[in-house]
Amino acid sequence: MSDVSKTFSGAEASEDSLSSKFLTFKIDNECYAIEISFVIEIINMLPITPVPGLPAYVKGIVNLRGRIIPVMDLRIRFNKSEIAYNERTCIVVASIDGMDIGFIVDSVAEVLTIPESDIVNPPAIKKDSNRFVKGIAKVKDEIKLILDNQSLIDFRDIDDIASAIQNEN
Amino acid sequence: MAEHYGDSLLEMFLFETSQNTEQLERIILDTEKAGKFSEEAINEIFRIMHTIKGSAAMMSFSNISTVAHKAEDLFYFIRENPSVEYDCSNITDIILSCMDYINSEMEKIKNNEEADIEGGEALIQRVERCLHEISGGKGVSRNKNTGTESKSAEKAADGEKVSKDEKSEKHSYQLTVFFEEGCGMENIRAFSIVRDMEDFADHIRFQPEDIVENNDTVFEIRKNGFKIFFDSAKTYQDIIEIFEKTPFVGSINLIETAKAERNQTQKGAKPEVKNGQKNGNKADKNDEHQSVQSLISVNVSKLDKLMDMVGELVIAESMVVENPDLSGLELPNFQREAQQLHKIINEMQDLVMSLRLVPLASTFQKTHRIVRDMTKKLGKEAEIRIIGEETEVDKNIIEHLSDPLLHLVRNCIDHGIESEEERIAAGKPPVGTITIEAYNAGSNVYVVVRDDGRGIDKNKVLEKAKRQNLLKKPESEMTDKEIYNLIFLPGFSTNETVSEYSGRGVGMDVVLKNILAIGGSLTVESEEGKGMAVIMKIPLTVAIIEGMGILVGNRRFTIPISAMKESFKPDPKDIFTDIYGNEMIMLRGECYAIMRLHKQWGIETEVTNLSDGILILVEQDDKRRCIFADKLIGEHQVVVKTLPELIKRIKTVEGLSGCTLLGDGSISLIIDAGWLVNTDIK
DSSP, X not given: OTTTOSBOOGGGSOHHHHTTEEEEEEETTEEEEEEGGGEEEEEEOOOOBOOTTOXXXXXXXXXXXXXEEXXXXXXXXXXXXXXXXXXXXXEEEEEETTEEEEEEESEEEEEEEOOGGGEEOXXXXXXXXXXXXXXXXXXXXXXXXXXXXXXXXXXXXXXXHHHHHHHHO | OTGGGOHHHHHHHHHHHHHHHHHHHHHHHHHHHHTSOOHHHHHHHHHHHHHHHHHHHHTTOHHHHHHHHHHHHHHHHHHHOTTOOOOHHHHHHHHHHHHHHHHHHHHHHHTTOOOOHHHHHHHHHHHHHHHHHHHTTTTHHXXXXXXSSSOOHHHHHHHHHSOHHHHTOOEEEEEEEEEOTTOOOHHHHHHHHHHHHTTTEEEEEEESSOTTTOTTHHHHHXXXXXXXXXXXXXXXXXXXXXXXHSTTEEEEEEEXXXXXXXXXXXXXXXXXXXXXXHHHHHHHHHHHHHHHHTOOOOOHHHHHHHHHHHHHHHHHHHHHHTOGGGTTOOOHHHHHHHHHHHHHHHHHHHHHHHHXXXXXXXXXXXXXXXXXXXXXXXXOOEEEEEEOTTOEEEHHHHHHHHHHHHHHHHHIIIIISOOHHHHHHTTSOSSEEEEEEEEEETTEEEEEEEEOSOOOOHHHHHHHXXXXXXXXXXXXXXXXXXXXXXXXXXXXXXXXXXXXXXOSSOSHHHHHHHHHHTTOEEEEEEETTTEEEEXXXXXXXXXXXXXXXXXXXXXXXXXXXXXXXEEEOOOGGGEEEOTTOOEEEEETTEEEEEEEHHHHHTXXXXXXXXXXXXXXXXXXXXXXXXXXXXXXXEEEEEEOBOOOHHHHHOTTOOSEEEEEEOTTSOEEEEEOHXXXXXXXXX
16 A cells, blocks of 8 residues: 555656556546546545535545545445445545545556557447546556546536525525 | 846835835825815825835836826925915826826736836826926926936925025035835845935945945945945035935935035034934934834735644644543643643734734725726716724735725616716715725624615516526516526626626626635625615634534534524423424523424434433524534634535535534534524424
């Protein structure tokens, strides 16, 4: 575990090489990849404080050295059965649009360089079915599903500002 | 040249100049109301323009400095000719345009953009025309003759004072200047003094010599003063006066070295005496000035950091004092010292909090200008009334409040206030009133912008919303409040014509966004024909509150103590249910609804029997309710942290105003007292 529990810093690599670097992690039997430029660090499981009213896949908030960040269980987000967290469970802390969020994953695999030419678009199956996956890559006979960060934090149940005010009153 | 001196100098220039223009704006608007420039105001405007001119010249922003110079000339003329007739509002316009120009130039400097030289020249011509008009052609020429190069009008004045027989002679002086302590950049200031002196002195030599190139000269100047040797036709007194007016000069020591030919012997002994007097006077005069100097400006990010540190200190304190290793031990001495520590930390917290608090006054003041400009342009009459400008709010909040406030005021004038004829026809006073009010209530600050204009035309709003496809439900089902809220939707604007100030449909949604960004809320009140009010409720985001920890199931929450009236074990015979199954309790003749937090939030708990848990009576906005929780954990001070942005985006999360870290590092959610008393009970 300790070998992956290190901080990835964007400054270590130059911009162009970042664009094709991905952090891969496992959920169930699939291997997913997220662009490493979004990843801040990988941490072990922390005690989660549930927040009333959250969708099931957002587990709550954690205290990461004084910073409060929400954590999302990707198993539930991807409609897979929930399992108990074990010592391999990790939180991948990412910063998307300036907002920090932790993704709970089964285990972290490795950092990979995937050339853009190896990435293909996911096939259309039905509307909205694949909104979390923006690309599929094949690396050494293994399939990696490349995640779309934006749609992960697009909760859809959030309307525009209008409903926010109406809610307020 | 600006970059040559580095950013700190530029930063200081920008800061000082923006403060100066702010002050100037205040003076100008005040005098405009009075209809005439008081002597005091004229002097003050003159002084400010002079300062701006000087520091801009020092930074080589010649466009700013020449504009300020012209404005200064204008006020010099008015000051010297008190009897002159002038059009006050015209001059006000001119000065305000000068300020706008200076401000916009400063923005450009900040953004490294090209200076607008043409705009400056046009402005200069305008000022000159005005000066020409009021002086009837004379007076200006004198200024021009003496001031062609770069000299201020001041010099002309000084020149006049010099008596005839001395005028032709040159005296040699040795001048030692000590700058005010802590003014910084002494070498640069010394250099600008020398530059200013070129207008009235010759053969200037100074020591240390390499002030511009060598920054270390700062220390020498601080220690030994800045020595200047020069010849001038000015008298001793005149020179003293000039330096008294120079900003940042602390004390000076002027010695007349070699003569003025025949006067040498007579004057030989005098300088020392004069020095003493001068320094004495200067000290008196400077009392006020020095108190200003005792203020320092601190980068807000440092304050933020300090605030965070204190927050962590509070947590660390409770971690130590409530350390499990200590439980069960009798430690009277430890307890006493811990008490003392607690007291000190408390005071520190209060202090750090207060450091960040800024009165709303300066934000409110900005509205004067908008009202003035807009009423003039739109031909409406309106005045602004400000209440509670001394209300203090966190610096971060002020920043977010300024734009919404200005926009709301603009909106009031543009859409709210009617034209004079309309107002008279409606039986209202011809001059509209816009009231801006701020007050504290609990841990919130309310800022209200109210006008006595035509109010919101509901039908018009609905019609427009329909056309823009903004309606979410049938018109007939919409409450007044919902209709008013439509105006905050992006892309909504009821004014048919686009004016300079509003009508483009951007704005009200920005107001809302800004307020939501700081965790506040908006309410609109309106009465057709009578006016409308926008009420902004703003919480203190970074705050330390007294909270009561409660337990529901295995979850910990915090209720602000300020909202808690009391907590008690209910007597089962006081509890009853109405026909819909709503639980209520009778307490000292009053009846309160009971809200079970575990039901409300769907939390599993073993404590479901009211008499097993605890009831907490909360009060907020004059509404009361009894809240049912498993048990109280205890009172503690908590540092309020906002919930993560992503959580706040989820609409279904309600009733939480923030969260806090407890001594053991776990998170406790802070319950919004307003929600407790207002939400529908499940």
